[in-house]
Amino acid sequence: MGNEFTAAELLARVNDSHSAAGDERVRTITARIVSDLFRTIEELDVSANEFWAAADWLARLGASGQVGLITAGLGFDRLLDIRADEADRRAGRAAGTPRAIEGPLYVAGAPLSKYETRLDEGQPRGEVLVMEGRVLDEHGRAVAGAMVDVWHANENGRYSHFDPEQAEYALRRRIQTDAQGRYRFRSFIPPGYAIPPGSPTAELFEALGRHGHRPAHIHFLVAASGQRLLTTQINIPGDTFLDDDFAFATRDGLVVSLEPGTPVSGYESLGVTRPFTRVRFDFVLQPALTEDESKPLARMARVTA
Ligand code: MBD
Ligand code: FE
Numbered sequence: 001m002g003n004e005f006t007a008a009e010l011l012a013r014v015n016d017s018h019s020a021a022g023d024e025r026v027r028t029i030t031a032r033i034v035s036d037l038f039r040t041i042e043e044l045d046v047s048a049n050e051f052w053a054a055a056d057w058l059a060r061l062g063a064s065g066q067v068g069l070i071t072a073g074l075g076f077d078r079l080l081d082i083r084a085d086e087a088d089r090r091a092g093r094a095a096g097t098p099r100a101i102e103g104p105l106y107v108a109g110a111p112l113s114k115y116e117t118r119l120d121e122g123q124p125r126g127e128v129l130v131m132e133g134r135v136l137d138e139h140g141r142a143v144a145g146a147m148v149d150v151w152h153a154n155e156n157g158r159y160s161h162f163d164p165e166q167a168e169y170a171l172r173r174r175i176q177t178d179a180q181g182r183y184r185f186r187s188f189i190p191p192g193y194a195i196p197p198g199s200p201t202a203e204l205f206e207a208l209g210r211h212g213h214r215p216a217h218i219h220f221l222v223a224a225s226g227q228r229l230l231t232t233q234i235n236i237p238g239d240t241f242l243d244d245d246f247a248f249a250t251r252d253g254l255v256v257s258l259e260p261g262t263p264v265s266g267y268e269s270l271g272v273t274r275p276f277t278r279v280r281f282d283f284v285l286q287p288a289l290t291e292d293e294s295k296p297l298a299r300m301a302r303v304t305a
Helices: 007-016 024-043 048-064 069-075 078-090 200-208 297-305
Strands: 112-114 114-118 128-136 145-151 170-175 182-188 217-223 230-235 259-262 276-280
Touching: 048 069, 048 200, 069 200, 078 276, 112 114, 114 170, 145 230, 170 182
Parallel strands: 112 170, 114 182, 128 276
Antiparallel strands: 128 182, 145 170, 145 217, 217 230, 259 276
16 A cells, blocks of 8 residues: 555655765765656656667667766766856956867876976877977966876877877877977877777767767876966867867867977978978966866766865
């Protein structure tokens, strides 16, 4: 008798029952999500087969390590950035280089260099790129000793660590700015990224009739003491998917200009022997308001910290 419920009664039981204090915030958010899903199932008349297919997909998604791909592809990563931008505008601190999502492919602890380095480890591929610039504070003053953590995809659009065919930390480096706040590195212009075919993410995107392409980009975390951690990307101009990124992560202010035919003089230490493509880009940081804001923690570490 007391265990026969309507759907509404069941929902109330699921959301209200607890025998310990638990975590109020977790309870509130869980209750909302469960309520929304109950409603989805009822209003869209989701069948048992559909429901269990979705549960199976979620299990496979988790096992494949692609949760971060789906959060990006369904817009959640960009949503968090939009909300952070809005909060900054409200607080009058919308200055500096725009943020762009970290994505799921950052790996902490890349090899560290001072001022300059090569990401391509002496193996030339693709169009030679030298990117250089300074890290500046909100007043345009050089930030010496800032950490520029940079990573991008290889010539096949894959990222080391997640791609077993690449060396550890391939195309991932940390560069410490010099006394003038300068950094520079040599690499090659990466291609775009595409979600792995045959994967749970690709499966959903196929069912949605969506493509899984990102335009060519390079990721950065820029950290300095007293400065707010900047997570951003630059985009290579001219890419087909520049305005059609599956992760909705490109930003108008971050599409750089390429300077092909830049002469070698002054760049010999990077091993260039003929004119190359240069990108000049300064990172402008905001002052950190709390110690937490300056911490260079990867997203996943942040969640569990
Ligand atoms: C990427 O390279 C990326 O940057 C994002 C955000 C999602 C998937 C792959
Ligand atoms: Fe990426």
